[in-house]
Amino acid sequence: MVPAWLAQNPRATPPLKFGREQRFVVNPDGIAALGEMLKECPRHAPTPLYALPALAERLGVGELRVKDESQRFGFGAFKALGGVIAVYDVLAGAVGQPSFADIMNGKHRQMTSRFVFATASSGNHGRSVAAGAKLFGNRCVIFLPKFTSVDKEAAIRARGAEVIRIDGDYDTAVAECRRQSQAKGWTIISDTSWEGYDAVPRSVMRGYCVLAQEAIEQWGEAPTHVFVQAGVGGLAAAVIGHLWAVLSERPTFIVVEPRSADCWFQSNRAGKPAFASGNADTMMGGLACREISPVTWPVVGLAADWFMTIEENDVLPARHLLAHPAGGDPAIASGPSGCAGLAGLMCVSAEPAAFAALKLGGNARVLLINSEGNLGEPTP
Numbered sequence: 165m166v167p168a169w170l171a172q173n174p175r176a177t178p179p180l181k182f183g184r185e186q187r188f189v190v191n192p193d194g195i196a197a198l199g200e201m202l203k204e205c206p207r208h209a210p211t212p213l214y215a216l217p218a219l220a221e222r223l224g225v226g227e228l229r230v231k232d233e234s235q236r237f238g239f240g241a242f243k244a245l246g247g248v249i250a251v252y253d254v255l256a257g258a259v260g261q262p263s264f265a266d267i268m269n270g271k272h273r274q275m276t277s278r279f280v281f282a283t284a285s286s287g288n289h290g291r292s293v294a295a296g297a298k299l300f301g302n303r304c305v306i307f308l309p310k311f312t313s314v315d316k317e318a319a320i321r322a323r324g325a326e327v328i329r330i331d332g333d334y335d336t337a338v339a340e341c342r343r344q345s346q347a348k349g350w351t352i353i354s355d356t357s358w359e360g361y362d363a364v365p366r367s368v369m370r371g372y373c374v375l376a377q378e379a380i381e382q383w384g385e386a387p388t389h390v391f392v393q394a395g396v397g398g399l400a401a402a403v404i405g406h407l408w409a410v411l412s413e414r415p416t417f418i419v420v421e422p423r424s425a426d427c428w429f430q431s432n433r434a435g436k437p438a439f440a441s442g443n444a445d446t447m448m449g450g451l452a453c454r455e456i457s458p459v460t461w462p463v464v465g466l467a468a469d470w471f472m473t474i475e476e477n478d479v480l481p482a483r484h485l486l487a488h489p490a491g492g493d494p495a496i497a498s499g500p501s502g503c504a505g506l507a508g509l510m511c512v513s514a515e516p517a518a519f520a521a522l523k524l525g526g527n528a529r530v531l532l533i534n535s536e537g538n539l540g541e542p543t544p
């Protein structure tokens with residue numbers, strides 16, 4: 165019997181086909197070219213994919229690789245990809261698909277300067293949208309929930325954005341962002357979708373796909389297992405969707421969430437989008453979501469193989485292992501949400517029934533994503 169914190173997806177029964185419904189969410193076409201175009205941005209380079217053989221041995225798996233997004237854009241999180249691309253997509257759509265460089269250099273200023281961008285964020289996505297707006301010279305307003313750290317707020321302000329603090333959680337910040345943006349004519353760059361609003365979140369996920377593409381190019385081999393942490397599910401949809409679409413053999417995908425913000429775990433159980441069972445009061449701020457992004461359902465809801473939850477006290481040991489590796493593995497700085505995939509793998513490897521159910525072992529090649537570095541939260 166698998167433990168109560170691990171649940172199989174009854175809908176993900178092979179043979180699963182990456183079809184039209186999935187392609188609408190995450191389209192693998194043009195992702196390699198997008199990676200090339202990003203090179204026009206200052207400070208952009210692919211992030212490293214580290215091999216951690218000593219940790220792999222300790223956890224009982226054949227190979228373990230960590231895609232280190234703490235180094236993305238010199239920015240500290242994978243989110244840099246989503247917000248910047250989505251802001252570009254809106255401006256490019258308005259102007260008629262010019263290059264990144266042209267918009268950055270103000271060639272279409274007359275047309276592009278009228279856009280004011282807004283989003284709600286627990287911190288990282290807001291920084292990314294702020295960075296995109298700054299890159300292209302637009303005004304930007306970010307709605308932050310109560311729990312976002314002062315360091316994250318400072319990092320957003322440092323990118324020239326205005327910040328509006330909301331006396332509530334992430335979902336309350338989303339609602340307030342929608343209300344004010346509609347009243348003021350601002351363009352919302354949200355990483356989560358809702359009824360009638362999915363084009364921008366799909367742009368955001370298109371940006372995230374770049375990291376999945378880089379990982380397979382860097383590894384040269386396909387992973388057999390991918391542990392991916394989820395908030396609303398945008399990262400999971402991009403990683404699952406892109407790898408599923410481009411690899412000849414589909415890896416086993418395991419979605420990891422904090423127990424108090426288990427909206428995907430509960431949605432899997434319900435067979436449709438459902439609320440988290442807790443109040444999303446978690447130190448894993450990037451994952452502190454009570455609702456999934458509904459547009460991602462055909463990828464994550466239909467095709468993630470397993471869903472699991474982790475506890476708050478699983479975080480520090482995972483961060484510590486990454487920061488202070490044994491046996492010559494590289495040291496990796498991670499934040500509480502960044503190390504959640506590893507925390508999930510550690511829980512599974514400590515529980516024989518879970519380990520066996522996931523078919524982990526000496527032949528497994530496991531991919532993890534360190535989705536953020538330790539911005540404002542020093543490594544333990």
Ligand SMILES: Cc1ncc(COP(=O)(O)O)c(C=O)c1O
Nearest residue numbers: 288395396397398399450535536
């Ligand atoms: C560091 C980090 N990891 C993972 C996630 C989860 O991404 P998503 O909300 O797309 O599931 C977030 C979201 O903000 C994040 O900031």
